[in-house]
Amino acid sequence: MNLKKEHYILALIFLITLGTRLYFAFSTEYFAYDSYFNLRQIENIKEKGLPIFDDKLSYSGRYLIFMPFFHYVLAFFDLFLPIDFVAKVIPNMFASLLVVIVFYVTKKITEDKEAALFASFVSGFIPIFFIETIINVSSYTLLFPLILLLIYFFIKVKDDEKYIKYFILVLLIATFTSSSVFLLIVALVIYVGIGKLEHLKIRRNELELITFSTLMVVLVLYLVYRQALMLHGPSVIWQNIPKNIMIKYFKEVSFLEAIYKIGLVPFFSGLYITYRSFFKERRKYNLMLVSFVIAIALMLWFKLVSLVNGIVFLGIMAILLFANFYKLLFNYIKKTKAAILKKFFVFFLFVIIIITSIIPSLYYVSLKIETAPTAVEVKALEWLRENTNEEDIILTPVKEGFIINYIAKRKNILDSNFILISDVAQRVEDVETIYTTQFKTNAIELLNKYNIKYIYLSDRIREDFAVDELRYYDEGCFDVVYYEGVTIYKSLCRLEE
Amino acid sequence: MKKKEFKKSEIIIFIFISSFLILVLPHIVRYFFFDNILIGEESYYHARIASEINNKGMPVFDRLSYNGINYIFNPYHSFLAFFSSFLGVELASKLVPLVLGIISIFLFYYILKELRFNFERRFLSTIILLLSPPFIYTFVVSTSYSFLIFLVLSSFAIFINKNNYLFPVSLLLLLIIPLFGFFHVFVIVFLLLSYMFYRKSAINRFFIGLIFLMFSSLYYYGTIYNKFFRTETFLSRNVFKDLISGLGSQQGLSIFAILLALVGIIVLWKYKKNFYPIYMNSLLLIAAFLYRGANIYLSIFLSIFAGLGFYRLMKMRWEAKIIKNLTLWLFVIGLVFSSALYIARLVNFEPNKDIIQSLEWLKENPQDLVFSHYSKGFWIEDKAKMPVFMDSLFTHTMNANERYNISNNIFYSQDLRKTRSLLKENKIKYIWIDEKMKYNQVWKEEQQGLLFLFKNNETFKNIYANSEVEIWRVLS
Numbered sequence: 001m002n003l004k005k006e007h008y009i010l011a012l013i014f015l016i017t018l019g020t021r022l023y024f025a026f027s028t029e030y031f032a033y034d035s036y037f038n039l040r041q042i043e044n045i046k047e048k049g050l051p052i053f054d055d056k057l058s059y060s061g062r063y064l065i066f067m068p069f070f071h072y073v074l075a076f077f078d079l080f081l082p083i084d085f086v087a088k089v090i091p092n093m094f095a096s097l098l099v100v101i102v103f104y105v106t107k108k109i110t111e112d113k114e115a116a117l118f119a120s121f122v123s124g125f126i127p128i129f130f131i132e133t134i135i136n137v138s139s140y141t142l143l144f145p146l147i148l149l150l151i152y153f154f155i156k157v158k159d160d161e162k163y164i165k166y167f168i169l170v171l172l173i174a175t176f177t178s179s180s181v182f183l184l185i186v187a188l189v190i191y192v193g194i195g196k197l198e199h200l201k202i203r204r205n206e207l208e209l210i211t212f213s214t215l216m217v218v219l220v221l222y223l224v225y226r227q228a229l230m231l232h233g234p235s236v237i238w239q240n241i242p243k244n245i246m247i248k249y250f251k252e253v254s255f256l257e258a259i260y261k262i263g264l265v266p267f268f269s270g271l272y273i274t275y276r277s278f279f280k281e282r283r284k285y286n287l288m289l290v291s292f293v294i295a296i297a298l299m300l301w302f303k304l305v306s307l308v309n310g311i312v313f314l315g316i317m318a319i320l321l322f323a324n325f326y327k328l329l330f331n332y333i334k335k336t337k338a339a340i341l342k343k344f345f346v347f348f349l350f351v352i353i354i355i356t357s358i359i360p361s362l363y364y365v366s367l368k369i370e371t372a373p374t375a376v377e378v379k380a381l382e383w384l385r386e387n388t389n390e391e392d393i394i395l396t397p398v399k400e401g402f403i404i405n406y407i408a409k410r411k412n413i414l415d416s417n418f419i420l421i422s423d424v425a426q427r428v429e430d431v432e433t434i435y436t437t438q439f440k441t442n443a444i445e446l447l448n449k450y451n452i453k454y455i456y457l458s459d460r461i462r463e464d465f466a467v468d469e470l471r472y473y474d475e476g477c478f479d480v481v482y483y484e485g486v487t488i489y490k491s492l493c494r495l496e497e
Numbered sequence: 498m499k500k501k502e503f504k505k506s507e508i509i510i511f512i513f514i515s516s517f518l519i520l521v522l523p524h525i526v527r528y529f530f531f532d533n534i535l536i537g538e539e540s541y542y543h544a545r546i547a548s549e550i551n552n553k554g555m556p557v558f559d560r561l562s563y564n565g566i567n568y569i570f571n572p573y574h575s576f577l578a579f580f581s582s583f584l585g586v587e588l589a590s591k592l593v594p595l596v597l598g599i600i601s602i603f604l605f606y607y608i609l610k611e612l613r614f615n616f617e618r619r620f621l622s623t624i625i626l627l628l629s630p631p632f633i634y635t636f637v638v639s640t641s642y643s644f645l646i647f648l649v650l651s652s653f654a655i656f657i658n659k660n661n662y663l664f665p666v667s668l669l670l671l672l673i674i675p676l677f678g679f680f681h682v683f684v685i686v687f688l689l690l691s692y693m694f695y696r697k698s699a700i701n702r703f704f705i706g707l708i709f710l711m712f713s714s715l716y717y718y719g720t721i722y723n724k725f726f727r728t729e730t731f732l733s734r735n736v737f738k739d740l741i742s743g744l745g746s747q748q749g750l751s752i753f754a755i756l757l758a759l760v761g762i763i764v765l766w767k768y769k770k771n772f773y774p775i776y777m778n779s780l781l782l783i784a785a786f787l788y789r790g791a792n793i794y795l796s797i798f799l800s801i802f803a804g805l806g807f808y809r810l811m812k813m814r815w816e817a818k819i820i821k822n823l824t825l826w827l828f829v830i831g832l833v834f835s836s837a838l839y840i841a842r843l844v845n846f847e848p849n850k851d852i853i854q855s856l857e858w859l860k861e862n863p864q865d866l867v868f869s870h871y872s873k874g875f876w877i878e879d880k881a882k883m884p885v886f887m888d889s890l891f892t893h894t895m896n897a898n899e900r901y902n903i904s905n906n907i908f909y910s911q912d913l914r915k916t917r918s919l920l921k922e923n924k925i926k927y928i929w930i931d932e933k934m935k936y937n938q939v940w941k942e943e944q945q946g947l948l949f950l951f952k953n954n955e956t957f958k959n960i961y962a963n964s965e966v967e968i969w970r971v972l973s
Contacts, residue, residue, distance in 0.1 A: 161817060164817050164819060164820060165819065168819075168820075168823070203816075204815075204816045205816040205817050205820070208815055208816060208817055208820045208821070208824070209817070209820060211760075211820075211824060212820045212823055212824045212827070214756075215756065215824060215827045215828065215831070216823075216827055218752065218753075218756070218831075219753070219827055219830065219831045219834075222743055222752060222831075222835075223834060226743060226838060229743050229744050229745070230743075230744070230745040230842075231745070233737070233738040233744045233745055422936075422937070426942075
């Protein structure tokens, strides 16, 4: 294969992206709280060959449903590399691969290498994607590049039939990586709808591929999630998230913040290309990308995808549309007398991108790292592991649920995996009551209900519930067994029937 | 290459064996792992009445349902009673639906043949119907639908047969259908009407059939006229959940059959003129969609569309052969898997051994009125031989809504005086509750309503408990 100049530039962009990511990733020893679920699964696969489906620790014992491909990939690397290293490097490498795929997709759509390279560089620093994936061991780091790869193969099917096989293989991998692959199906169906409305010529093999993909994803998700479907019915698509937590999830980012975190330039250029695709220039693949935007917007509207993941995906789609904008802009400049200033305009755009995408990415990521567990918390969790019985149940809020399982290796009463839990709303309410109530009998009744032996109170929990200490604390019923930044109480009393 | 022609006998044997295996499998599993207990609620009601017919003749009054109501004739009871007289009611309740199911699947195949569906189309539609959860439920569990569907298919099959000597048989069968309810009259009228698109000359037959249907409908109306405009306001529906088997419905449709039927409707839209009768029945589909217990009809029509869709997918030109093969295989796997998963669920349906044991224990106690969730009524009546406050025979009583409201007051009130007076007023002496009621069917919390009041040992005494059931005696 002949390596061209653009390949060297692409390799450089990839290395810059990966290097920056790893620099920040290694600036903390720990991971985002939700990552500890995945770390536990990875270690279990490494030791026993299988993920934990019958989990004795989560919710003090429950059955888990999830797609395990991502965990298997990381467990493979964990065979010959330490877990901390694998969990820092591999997800960041997957996320960095996005720049390569964005290059090929945009090059195919725009047929403009320069626009593709520029889009590729910007995609490495989409603020929200950058922030949310650096210290997070999440299957989305693999899913997003896979979905882009699927878009690439889908477009390439017209050139060569071999891409059908690649598409099928990648679709299978993506389906076993995350159930959010459903978004791709919704987007492709919308694409067919828009195609009909706009009289686009959708090729027969595209329709065939969409039919097959829909069926395959429905079949796999149906088989994997059948128990959850039975228990929760159609509402399983909201993942059984309790209402109060759902509201919290969707309050985390305001509309303006969302635009800022997508990046101002990609967002507004994306909007412009969407407008152009519908009203001025009906280009098939632009409309396909717009279908994805519509699909995400609809899924966000109906709260079928978490706000953060929805915005990340919107950000990625905005970058793909941005490549078109770049091409249009410089084609226009070429036709004007300002053509001789093209390099200046490129530099100017580059500076704007640095100001609106790269600097916010770097700023927000340093804030994000501060939200990772602290050494004080980890020390307290290690104390729990060393000084409590294996069967003891520890009280924490939702956020700290997984880390209790992973580091303390003890049972929690709830965490953020809500599927298959029938009384989750009640649990969330009870946990809040135990942390905030003033009444000892009320707290003890709830502690007895869940057989909670220890109450874990860190600074973060104090802040979240606006409490300094447990208000009902007394030495007769509670014993402070650990007090080093984190307070751990042992519950001693039982209410008589 | 010459296409392989299947012999008539090969097709008959294949359909017979596959339908027999699918319909007998839940009984076999249940026999070996669940003590051979009848599945479902309704089967216990039919078994009780069939036994009563054999022992005492046709009942006029049912003293157990709603603490005593008039009996409304159901043809399935006489049919089941006849076979029960020499097979025993338990065996007849399993065998009769099974045999009716096998005959029904042949009738369906025959009807498609008469409607000039080619071999592949009718074979595919038949197999899809056979694999559909509503069909399996209807012919595994002893419900009046087992007999009804057989009657609808056989009357229609004979109706469309050109042999004039058989037509009176069709009329006799049509006479029976209205006794199951008015909805079924609409179904059969729609079917006969749509058939006239195929054969205009059948108009005379249609009108004669209509007279028979109306005649019989009048009789049925006479028995339930005072209930005609009453509806059960408490029976709310989650349409999606009720419609799709994978979402937890007892008789929901397979999601893959629905997808395949959608493909069928879309790809056949160009040829709609040839399929007018089937599209006409789409109207019926919509009506059926809103009617509780109509999933079996939906399933029959969906199977036709799905069979046509599958056939079309097989025959149409695909650009990518690999996608064609994979897509067809995915549909096959989806249909087979959803049926297999459904059968695995079906064998676990209630009642279980603990429930039956508790009822047999209750039978040994003095006869008194039992209070429970209405869905447990038929079990209590049949196995404990005790009258119940409420069961699922809503169309047979005038005061279902009122009783439901009283039940709710008893279930949820935490006011002991109020609960005690309701129990006394309604002469309730036993309360029967199971785990399902405790977890979601009735209560959401451990100490809610009546569960909290049970702590009062001056009013309630726990007289029986096993891992599944608690029975409480009301003391005052």
